Amino acid sequence: MEQISFVGAGPGAPDLITIRGQARLRNADIVIWASSLIPEEMLSWTDANAIRLDSAEMTLEDVLEVFETNPRARIVRLHSGDPSIYGAIQEQISWCEAHQRPFEIIPGVTSISAAAAAIGRELTIPEVAQSVVTTRVARRTSRSMPESESLAYYARLGGTIAVLLSGAHPQRIVDELLAEGSQFGATTPAAVVVRATWPDEQVAMTTIADLVHTIGELGAKRTLLVLVGEALGTKDVRRSHLYSPNFSHRFRARSNPGSTSGRAKSRVNRSVR
Known part of the structure; x- marks a missing residue:
């Protein structure tokens, strides 16, 4: 019995699928894919x-039925x-487990990562935001959303959403986002990214107050x-401890900036000879 591979295709660009994902597509006898969300070029990896x-x-x-037959x-x-993330794979995994069908999950680049790259921002800035919440607002599928996981609830926590x-x-x-108790305000930076990494990608920087207008202008x-949080607009960035010469960890001893710079320069010089 052959295993089923649940493969993350990435946000859209065909070359953002993982090498492992490519390998599974090349060897596949059957590929089930969503044409509305994944470009047809992705199937160029298949036999x-x-x-x-x-x-x-x-x-x-x-x-x-395809799995079973x-x-x-x-x-x-x-x-x-x-x-x-919102892949609706758990119900398929449950079937595999119930029918003792071997399976694997191959992760993919998320649309969140692609959106952050599109706007050229880090989502976790020291002393500004150290957490990223992934969520949605529910209308037709409101019954699937736990009451404690509303967007308004997460807005009270701050960070990047x-x-x-x-x-x-x-x-x-x-x-x-602007409900009572929110850590955000009307001027909090926001970004709207449509079809991240696709040829017709659209990116717009805005604020929460202008979010409705911005989305309407994009027509999607x-x-x-939508990304929201102060990390999207912070200019006065606090330096991270990670590469500070005054911060040590298991791979690097604490030192002064001059000696660190000298060692790095020496390594580069040796490597290019």
């Missing part, structure tokens, strides 16, 4: 004889981004991600 099924037109039962096929279930799957409800995003509701 010409591989069966390709578009999950955009399939239910969970349809997918599980093809026990000797190498199946790749290709998910956008990283399959562990990534709001996924919520582009159709921009006013709801703003209302919850799907494949849209």
